[in-house]
Amino acid sequence: MSAQPHALIATFDKTPDLMRAAALVRDAGYKNWDCITPFPVHGLDTAMGVERSRVPRISLAGGITGFCAGMAMIWFLNGHDYKLIVGGKPFFSPLFAFPVSYELTILFTAFATIIGMFVLNKLPMHYHPVLKYDQIHRGLDDRFFIVIENRDPKFDPAATRALLATAGGAHITELEE
């Protein structure tokens, strides 16, 4: 078998063209493909068949951890390890522990959200074939790309190229690994 390109990349000028093409590629049954856009295009997730992001689950786990960590820390420090007598107040009460636990909930949620987002996106990934495309800077500027990778079971250099051409893609280029 001759060396296959890593992927085929096609260029689109306007968001409506991209949306139409994305729906076509999705309906053709491709799985390992992507759109490269300079900004989040609303509705493109549906057109691509991308599922709802799983980031919120990670955030929720982070938030619960943060709240419990705050409560447990304050109970341990002021109510258990060193019982500090201040103004006849109880050694531990969830009421005075609340503000700090609240802040820690937010802190842990923020870290979980960001780390979760990067992990789900498999970032940092400083080397990626798409980034070797000589026009990639346009994809972060004012052009839209569709990339179909060769690891997709339906990938066939000729047929995939034809599909992208039918969808209205210009400058269909092979990307090297």
Place this chain on the structure above:
Amino acid sequence: MSADSTTATYDDAPPLRDSARAHAAHAHTGAHPASPHPRPAILDEVNPAPLPRATLIAHGCSFNWITEKICGIIEGKTPTWWWVSFLVAAFVASWTVMGLIYLVSTGVGVWGHANPVNWAWDIVNFVFWIGIGHAGTLISAILCLLRQKWRTSINRAAEAMTIFAVVCAAIFPAFHVGRVWFAWFLFPVPNSNDIWQNFRSPLEWDVFAVSTYGTVSVLFWYVGLVPDLAILRDRFFNAGKKIRSWLYGLFAMGWRGSNRHWSNYEMAYVILAGVSTPLVLSVHTIVSFDFAVSLLPGWHTTIFPPYFVAGAIFSGFGMVLTLMLPLRALFKLEDLITQYHIDCMCKITLATGTIVGYAYAMEFFIAWYGANPYEGFAFINRAFGPYAWAYWIMISCNVITPQLFWFKKIRRNTALVWMLSIFVNVGMWFERFVIIVTSLARDFLPSSWGYYSPSVVEIFTFFGTFGVFSVLFLLFIRFLPIMPMAELKAVASQAGTHAKH
């Protein structure tokens, strides 16, 4: 393929988020032939007034224009005014550095604190700077949740303002502990005394609130920067500047604009906005607990949390205007920060300024209605006592100044808006001064009454923080994109997913 069959394929696809809305619009105009709903007869008699949405990016600028404009600021030659401002700012910042060196080498007595006023400029400055930061988070978080799209032009710079304001704020509590090398005692780190922090104290809550606020603000800012850093990475690479490309690329995390990434990214961004909203409201609430939980007349009031939050947003928007209007003029950003943006900022300043004015009135009302003679004395003393000059500066700057923003003529006079925004900053500094100093200077025991004046060290330390802030802000506008390019493009008119019919 003919245009018709393309449209057919598109319409056969499952409905997109926006297409439902588009169908509704078609039903109104009756332009869509295949509309499933019959058009109600009453609609023929209705003549709706056109209410066009404000254009957020003037003159229909293209995506590429936005990229070139924002990146051009970083890639271009350093302007002369930048170097001049930077040197002046660095000189002013040196006052803070020298003031702090003198403080640490001599002792905290070089500040003007003396019984009965043991909290004064240090805490005033701390609350002032933290308050400044709040507008940045309001713009990036609350306005994001409320889908106020005009925020995109100003949110990056406002978030930078937040972070630098928190840096300036943190200087004061850290140094007023006296022995700054023990400032880490604020955090629950095991120490040789084997005693833990007292978590029943609002001062300890404040440590967590402010450090969480600083951290989350940096994280939020960084997440917003990632796609823009990727643009700079590729542009510097193409321009042959490999070192700068590598540096921007390092922080861009290999971002490549993948829509599967955008999907997670947008979700993360909304969640960050969602958690930053309760965060920003809680930070000044907890700062106000430092006062409200004490038993001093004038401090011990339940109105403090909402009043402090409104005041913080008020002062923060004052500072946003102070910073953005010169930036707009210097970098010719009139197409991105339009008159509509200035109007919006002025109106928020007006709204929060009015809330602050209401709070001042309500404090007086409660002091009288509460029938507590000490509370009553504290407020009469504020307005007519030894610090009456500070009180009336506060009233004129915070209550009267924002009311001018009712007038379109004033909002359209950029130079005047800029001057009024300075008044807002001054007024809010005096608000904290009035609250903190007047209550302490006339405490319970008339024999210990005093009058607080700042020492020269304090004055230079405080004014130096404007230099610290400016140095950081100037570095920001030189090296980082001052506006979020991806977000600007998303609100541009050509970003819509529907071709013009």
